[in-house]
Amino acid sequence: MQARGLVKRYGNREALRGVDFAAQPGELVAVIGPNGAGKTTLLSILAGTLRADAGTVESPNGHVGWVPQQAGLYRRLTVEENLLLFARLEKRPDPRRAVEEMLGLTGLGERRGDLVARLSGGNQQRINLAIGLLARPAVLLLDEPSVGLDPRQRARLWEFIAGLAVQGTSVVFSTHDIQEAERYGQRLLVLADGEGLFDGSAEELRETVRGEAPEGAEGDFETALLAYLRHRGH
Amino acid sequence: MRAEGASISDSLRPERARSAWFLLLKDLTILRRSPLQAVLLVAYPILIALLIGFAISREPGKPRVAFLNRIPPGARVAGGNGKLPAVGVNRRICRQVECVDVGSREEAEQKVREGDVLAALVLPADLIERLNSLSTLHPETPEVEVLVNEENPLKAQAVDDRITALLARANLFIARQIAQEGGRYLNLVVDGGSFEVLGQSIEILGLRETASILEALRPGVPASRRPELDRVIRFATLARDNLDVAEPLIDRLAQPIAVDKRTVSAPTPPLEIFAIAVAATLTLTFVVLLLVAGSLALEREENTFARLTGGLVPRSALLAEKIGLGVAVGLLVTLLLLGAVQAFVSLDWSRFGLWLTAIALGGAGFAAAGAALGAAARDVRSVSLLAFMVSLPIALLSLVPSGAVGAGLYDVIRVLTALFPFKPALEAMTSALDPAGPGIGAPLLHLAILIAAYAALARFALRRFAAA
Numbered sequence: 001m002q003a004r005g006l007v008k009r010y011g012n013r014e015a016l017r018g019v020d021f022a023a024q025p026g027e028l029v030a031v032i033g034p035n036g037a038g039k040t041t042l043l044s045i046l047a048g049t050l051r052a053d054a055g056t057v058e059s060p061n062g063h064v065g066w067v068p069q070q071a072g073l074y075r076r077l078t079v080e081e082n083l084l085l086f087a088r089l090e091k092r093p094d095p096r097r098a099v100e101e102m103l104g105l106t107g108l109g110e111r112r113g114d115l116v117a118r119l120s121g122g123n124q125q126r127i128n129l130a131i132g133l134l135a136r137p138a139v140l141l142l143d144e145p146s147v148g149l150d151p152r153q154r155a156r157l158w159e160f161i162a163g164l165a166v167q168g169t170s171v172v173f174s175t176h177d178i179q180e181a182e183r184y185g186q187r188l189l190v191l192a193d194g195e196g197l198f199d200g201s202a203e204e205l206r207e208t209v210r211g212e213a214p215e216g217a218e219g220d221f222e223t224a225l226l227a228y229l230r231h232r233g234h
Numbered sequence: 235m236r237a238e239g240a241s242i243s244d245s246l247r248p249e250r251a252r253s254a255w256f257l258l259l260k261d262l263t264i265l266r267r268s269p270l271q272a273v274l275l276v277a278y279p280i281l282i283a284l285l286i287g288f289a290i291s292r293e294p295g296k297p298r299v300a301f302l303n304r305i306p307p308g309a310r311v312a313g314g315n316g317k318l319p320a321v322g323v324n325r326r327i328c329r330q331v332e333c334v335d336v337g338s339r340e341e342a343e344q345k346v347r348e349g350d351v352l353a354a355l356v357l358p359a360d361l362i363e364r365l366n367s368l369s370t371l372h373p374e375t376p377e378v379e380v381l382v383n384e385e386n387p388l389k390a391q392a393v394d395d396r397i398t399a400l401l402a403r404a405n406l407f408i409a410r411q412i413a414q415e416g417g418r419y420l421n422l423v424v425d426g427g428s429f430e431v432l433g434q435s436i437e438i439l440g441l442r443e444t445a446s447i448l449e450a451l452r453p454g455v456p457a458s459r460r461p462e463l464d465r466v467i468r469f470a471t472l473a474r475d476n477l478d479v480a481e482p483l484i485d486r487l488a489q490p491i492a493v494d495k496r497t498v499s500a501p502t503p504p505l506e507i508f509a510i511a512v513a514a515t516l517t518l519t520f521v522v523l524l525l526v527a528g529s530l531a532l533e534r535e536e537n538t539f540a541r542l543t544g545g546l547v548p549r550s551a552l553l554a555e556k557i558g559l560g561v562a563v564g565l566l567v568t569l570l571l572l573g574a575v576q577a578f579v580s581l582d583w584s585r586f587g588l589w590l591t592a593i594a595l596g597g598a599g600f601a602a603a604g605a606a607l608g609a610a611a612r613d614v615r616s617v618s619l620l621a622f623m624v625s626l627p628i629a630l631l632s633l634v635p636s637g638a639v640g641a642g643l644y645d646v647i648r649v650l651t652a653l654f655p656f657k658p659a660l661e662a663m664t665s666a667l668d669p670a671g672p673g674i675g676a677p678l679l680h681l682a683i684l685i686a687a688y689a690a691l692a693r694f695a696l697r698r699f700a701a702a
Contacts, residue, residue: 049544063545072541074260076267081260088256089546091249115267131541 001046001064001139001170006055008041015041018055019196021189023139023170025060028162030185031174034229037191039174040069043141046172063090065137069144071128075117079108079127082116083134090135102130105160121148129157133164140164142173146180158184178222190225192234253547254555261529261559279517279567283574286513297396300342300354300381301333309362327355330400346381353393354381355400365408413484420484424477441477445470503668506579511664512633513575514568515596519629519656521567522560522600523607523621530556530608531617549696553605553689560601561594568593581667588666588674595681596662599655602688609695625656632657655684
């Protein structure tokens with residue numbers, strides 16, 4: 001997946017200012033930055049749910065899976081009914097088999113008949129993710145996937161996502177959790193005020209901080225990132 | 235990502251139609267899962283049908299009026315030396331209203347105060363006496379006493395109208411009786427005859443006979459006196475000839491203006507058919523408009539809108555599905571209402587095809603309007619309130635008849651109501667239910683135009699909000 005010169009304006013405010021982006025097959029890319037940096041806007045444009053004012057997006061053959069931050073589920077349908085509906089809309093050749101596959105993957109087989117409204121936030125997020133995976137996408141976009149999950153659920157989620165990447169799926173996720181980005185992101189895209197500030201690995205970011213803001217380079221990764229942002233005027 | 239430029243007709247392509255079908259099944263499942271909504275959808279039309287049914291299956295209600303007649307039995311209105319035929323006061327008045335006989339003025343007042351009756355009518359004992367005094371040198375105004383309880387302006391107006399109409403009829407009846415008697419005496423003056431005064435019969439010569447006698451005497455009168463005699467003969471002849479036309483003139487005085495009512499508009503439907511059409515259209519309005527607007531807003535509220543329109547379903551197919559949902563539920567609910575009304579009023583089921591057409595297009599009109607509202611709102615509560623606030627006044631304005639308000643205001647109302655599906659849907663429903671009613675083509679065409687306009691508006695709103 002590749003995007004060039006993405007611009008998005010909301011009235012007079014520029015949410016994205018010519019951001020470039022690329023993700024290779026099997027790569028895990030973390031999009032990080034402070035609130036209002038443009039993370040969700042970028043992912044929404046890549047997912048096709050939002051139109052950019054300028055710039056281009058090239059998607060690989062195959063569907064782009066989109067997992068929004070707030071679960072996009074029908075609360076008065078059961079787990080199974082939600083999965084079946086989206087499997088049909090994804091035009092899976094055998095929707096019921098796809099549902100079974102996702103129920104197995106999320107470990108929610110026993111709760112297939114439960115209304116989504118009765119599930120915990122963590123379980124709703126698992127269904128949300130499963131729906132994003134129904135089309136077996138070449139690229140999976142996740143907007144703050146671990147928000148609201150307890151540590152155990154979080155660990156299961158990342159284990160699952162890492163497994164997808166190993167199988168060749170490009171995974172792009174946004175997060176506020178810098179440690180999570182450092183741990184799971186093979187590449188980091190740092191956004192601030194709609195501007196792409198950095199694109200590279202966590203190690204490369206530390207190197208950049210050492211060069212540009214040495215006062216923050218010796219602390220943890222979060223301190224280093226904050227020093228970098230401050231140095232860049234954000 | 236898929237291109238998003240498809241029209242509603244494009245959404246009928248098999249692939250998109252399948253997606254729309256799956257969404258429709260989903261919406262119906264959600265609807266079924268909401269017990270309150272499901273109960274309301276069934277109970278509401280049945281309740282409305284029962285109310286309308288009971289209202290129209292009863293005869294038009296006569297107002298209940300407490301009636302105290304103190305006129306002595308046998309009293310008659312005098313006409314010259316005689317008396318007019320018995321007026322039959324009780325019978326005449328109680329034909330116009332439902333009389334509740336009371337024994338005293340106090341009882342009448344109590345019934346009015348407690349709301350048992352709309353008003354009380356007290357005919358005093360001297361009513362006939364006063365009526366008879368009108369033909370004497372000392373006339374007294376006959377009066378009847380009316381007791382009313384004007385607890386609110388509408389009731390006050392209704393009571394005033396009823397009592398005024400009742401007294402106008404009574405006055406007209408008495409005036410006619412007097413005019414007839416007057417005409418009889420004029421005939422006596424013109425043609426002659428006998429006349430009773432204080433039990434004595436007096437012979438009246440009459441103008442006709444007077445003129446003849448004078449004509450016969452004329453040759454014997456000296457020539458010098460003839461001009462005077464000729465003047466008397468001419469007077470008698472002129473009076474005879476002109477008083478001939480006085481009788482119909484006096485008769486007309488009792489009711490100088492006659493009404494010749496002609497209907498210039500298309501024939502109006504019977505009241506019960508119109509009432510059923512209004513009930514069905516109101517049901518269709520609220521059920522379909524609120525359902526579709528709420529259902530579309532729910533897609534936003536549950537964050538599924540972006541997921542669906544992000545490549546799974548074109549916006550036009552989503553819109554078509556919501557309109558289909560409105561039409562399907564609208565058909566079900568309205569037919570349920572008509573079926574329940576059948577228990578009270580016999581409907582012409584041979585026109586079932588026209589019913590379906592009117593309901594389907596009316597439902598599609600409300601669904602498209604609901605989609606336009608739902609597309610512009612972010613949550614179900616606000617869109618429900620908005621739909622209610624828009625539809626209720628428009629529905630009420632659509633029922634305002636021409637002439638009830640000023641011409642300028644009526645033109646504004648006409649334009650406003652033409653922009654909303656209620657009026658054409660009501661006209662289509664009335665035409666479908668009434669075999670003798672006007673054609674259904676014009677309202678259906680009007681609805682088709684509104685469906686296209688609201689669907690386009692909804693698509694624009696969806697696109698605008700998706701980009702926001």
